[in-house]
Amino acid sequence: MIQKKICMLGGFAVGKTSLVKRLISGMFSEKYLTTVGVKIDQKSLSVCGQDLLLVLWDLYGDDDFQKVRASYLQGASGYILVIDGTRKETVEVAGKLHELARKTIGPVPFVLLLNKHDLVNEWVVESPMVSDLSDQACLVSMVSAKTGEGVEAAFSALSEAMLKS
Amino acid sequence: MSGSLPDPSFLSVFDALIFQKTAERFDHLGDLPSWFPPPGLRQEIDLPPGQLVDRSFFLQHFLHEAEEWWESGKRGQCKSGLWSEPALFGEDVVLEATAVRHRSLRYVILQRFGPDFLPIQPLLQKAREEQLSHRQAVNQHERIEAQLGSRLAKSEQERDDVMAVLDGLGLGTIMLNANRDVTFISGKARELLQTDPARMIGRTLVEGSPWKPADSVRVEEMGRLPGSQRQVVPVVMDRKNRSATALEVEVQDDPRDPRKTILLLKDVSEMEALRRQLVGPTQFHNLVGKCPAMRAVYERIGDIAVVDVPVLIDGETGTGKELVARALHQLSPRHEHPFLPVNCAGLTDSLLGSQLFGHKRGAFTGATSDHEGFFESAEGGTLLLDEIGDMPLSIQTTLLRVLQEGEIIRLGESRPRKVNVRVLAATNQPLQELVDKGVFRADLLYRIRVARLRLPPLRERREDIPLLSTAFFEKSRVAFGKMQVLGMAPETMQRFLRYSWPGNVRELQAALEYALIHCRSEIILPTDLPPELCDVFPAVQSSPFLKSNERQRILDALAQTKGKRAQAAKLVGMSRSTFYRRLTELNISQEESSR
Ligand SMILES: Nc1nc2c(ncn2[C@@H]2O[C@H](COP(=O)(O)OP(=O)(O)O)[C@@H](O)[C@H]2O)c(=O)[nH]1
Numbered sequence A: 001m002i003q004k005k006i007c008m009l010g011g012f013a014v015g016k017t018s019l020v021k022r023l024i025s026g027m028f029s030e031k032y033l034t035t036v037g038v039k040i041d042q043k044s045l046s047v048c049g050q051d052l053l054l055v056l057w058d059l060y061g062d063d064d065f066q067k068v069r070a071s072y073l074q075g076a077s078g079y080i081l082v083i084d085g086t087r088k089e090t091v092e093v094a095g096k097l098h099e100l101a102r103k104t105i106g107p108v109p110f111v112l113l114l115n116k117h118d119l120v121n122e123w124v125v126e127s128p129m130v131s132d133l134s135d136q137a138c139l140v141s142m143v144s145a146k147t148g149e150g151v152e153a154a155f156s157a158l159s160e161a162m163l164k165s
Numbered sequence B: 001m002s003g004s005l006p007d008p009s010f011l012s013v014f015d016a017l018i019f020q021k022t023a024e025r026f027d028h029l030g031d032l033p034s035w036f037p038p039p040g041l042r043q044e045i046d047l048p049p050g051q052l053v054d055r056s057f058f059l060q061h062f063l064h065e066a067e068e069w070w071e072s073g074k075r076g077q078c079k080s081g082l083w084s085e086p087a088l089f090g091e092d093v094v095l096e097a098t099a100v101r102h103r104s105l106r107y108v109i110l111q112r113f114g115p116d117f118l119p120i121q122p123l124l125q126k127a128r129e130e131q132l133s134h135r136q137a138v139n140q141h142e143r144i145e146a147q148l149g150s151r152l153a154k155s156e157q158e159r160d161d162v163m164a165v166l167d168g169l170g171l172g173t174i175m176l177n178a179n180r181d182v183t184f185i186s187g188k189a190r191e192l193l194q195t196d197p198a199r200m201i202g203r204t205l206v207e208g209s210p211w212k213p214a215d216s217v218r219v220e221e222m223g224r225l226p227g228s229q230r231q232v233v234p235v236v237m238d239r240k241n242r243s244a245t246a247l248e249v250e251v252q253d254d255p256r257d258p259r260k261t262i263l264l265l266k267d268v269s270e271m272e273a274l275r276r277q278l279v280g281p282t283q284f285h286n287l288v289g290k291c292p293a294m295r296a297v298y299e300r301i302g303d304i305a306v307v308d309v310p311v312l313i314d315g316e317t318g319t320g321k322e323l324v325a326r327a328l329h330q331l332s333p334r335h336e337h338p339f340l341p342v343n344c345a346g347l348t349d350s351l352l353g354s355q356l357f358g359h360k361r362g363a364f365t366g367a368t369s370d371h372e373g374f375f376e377s378a379e380g381g382t383l384l385l386d387e388i389g390d391m392p393l394s395i396q397t398t399l400l401r402v403l404q405e406g407e408i409i410r411l412g413e414s415r416p417r418k419v420n421v422r423v424l425a426a427t428n429q430p431l432q433e434l435v436d437k438g439v440f441r442a443d444l445l446y447r448i449r450v451a452r453l454r455l456p457p458l459r460e461r462r463e464d465i466p467l468l469s470t471a472f473f474e475k476s477r478v479a480f481g482k483m484q485v486l487g488m489a490p491e492t493m494q495r496f497l498r499y500s501w502p503g504n505v506r507e508l509q510a511a512l513e514y515a516l517i518h519c520r521s522e523i524i525l526p527t528d529l530p531p532e533l534c535d536v537f538p539a540v541q542s543s544p545f546l547k548s549n550e551r552q553r554i555l556d557a558l559a560q561t562k563g564k565r566a567q568a569a570k571l572v573g574m575s576r577s578t579f580y581r582r583l584t585e586l587n588i589s590q591e592e593s594s595r
């Protein structure tokens, strides 16, 4: 079975862990438990008739306390860049991580997820702010780990893109 | 040796899994830790611990890093960082791998931290939660701010809309607070006041407005009266170098707070200008010009006016002879009595005679009632006999007698009537030549030219053209409601200055009116001018080009006025008699002129 390593990248508390949890277990928890290190999960998917094992590297959020170690990105075939629609500053963090990824692993496919779409009334992120990133992403999607909206589709899209590249 | 290597079982105190890397394999040292096998391996009991490495995605990844580190020969240790891999090690289990070297031997130490074992976790958790809640508070703030902002924007928009409506109605708005200080000035009001709003805001009208203090006081006082007693306050603002602005100021209470006042300013300058025109076209000042020749004329007018003698006013058509006559009348002791201008051209003997001297009922066919002539009507005042060169000889004779005797006899009557009228005569023809030709009585000429005034043709006083243009421009744009036209292009003025102006000031006025009517932009361009001004280089009246051009212009004017000659004459800037003469000279037939 083909294995593909995918990194979850984004600022802290944007919902990376929640998105993975939603994908794997279909569950969601309101309670915030910060991810201290790298969290590794697996998910098997069938994409375009191909069975695929996604190895998901949920990296802790990049902030003043912890910096993402570039070496963790090595070997990834794609990544998921997550932005929290209710927090502007997560756009900037996503931009930096995207650069780091480009430098470390080159132009592998990635999807840009604007998470917490269930809170769309509180959104402050507008599409022009992310236009640089969206131009390069193979998919831009508004998702919600809480409701599950768009989550599976995002992973499928990335898998497809990875298989093609 | 001071001590032997401790038994590897000693390592069990760390509860860690220790591998030694040999060639291709991982052999574990000492006892297995208490947490081994982890949940992911429990089914496969006989699995050698080294296989754990193969099962862990993270360890696989880390070993690449460790390998590099071992090769690099660096000292110390290489740490993997904390990680979890629930599928293999179970939920809430965090591990860390450390690569070390002892001599040439390579080791990997695998440590496991339970949920309570990680002091860093609660710290990070707390720090991040705080940051999140801070962010949330900031977000909330910003949201409220944005909401308030958009509410403000909405009310500003509403206010702008109201202002736009007021501006559109030509109403300027000024708001005063309870202390009668200006708090707001709308765009239109700024325009009307022509003043920097910063000079008015926060001040009273008396302190800040460009109005005369008395006007400001009247506006303020009006505000103190109960609404039903208030009236519109007229305010005229005279300003240097521009025409006066006449305003009507309506004082209203602010419906939201009756202690505050709203002033509505309405520009009534146009009405005011029209009113002034109605009242005062007979004033001395209607003569425009400051060239020496005109100054001399003014001076002479002043001198002659007070001497009660006939005056002959000599000047080309359109030079303003009638204006001079009016000025003479106004400045004379007769000014409270009538001034009557009579055109002597184009009338038959009997008609002109009866007009001037009156007639008795039945004096001639059509004389159905007694009629008082101009001499009688102008009793005590002044009579202007315009185009006196065109006066039939028989009338000349009668006129001479009237001037000598001071009495008239109505046609068909024999009883003379005393008249007290000052006679002024105007001509654009050289009367001496007419005398030589025998069509004008010499004795009459001597009689009427006791005092003489010659008006220079416009081409002899070109320096006055800008002044005249401006005067007519201002007058006409008001009259034609063409307030959007603001001025004349320099090229237009140049043409004016170069043109020969055979029709003199009247032609200039007509040309300006023509241009104003045709003007579609904010300034009058040369293309707006009548055709004869479009090519003014060889500006000689007798050029055949101009002649043919003039013919066309007269025809155009006739067409425009549907054959009405008096109006057409006005349009082309000629007196009626000149116009009639030109009609003949240019061979414009009756049918051609009424087409
Ligand atoms: N309303 C809402 N909350 C979410 C969503 N995704 C994550 N969260 C919450 O956001 C917080 C951080 O999520 P987490 O997955 O730990 O973020 P990570 O730091 O990026 O892994 C948690 O309290 C989640 O419950 C979402 O789609 N909607």
Ligand SMILES: [Mg+2]
Pocket (backbone or CB within 6 Å): A013, A016, A017, A018, A034, A035, A058, A059, A060, A061
């Ligand atoms: Mg996380």
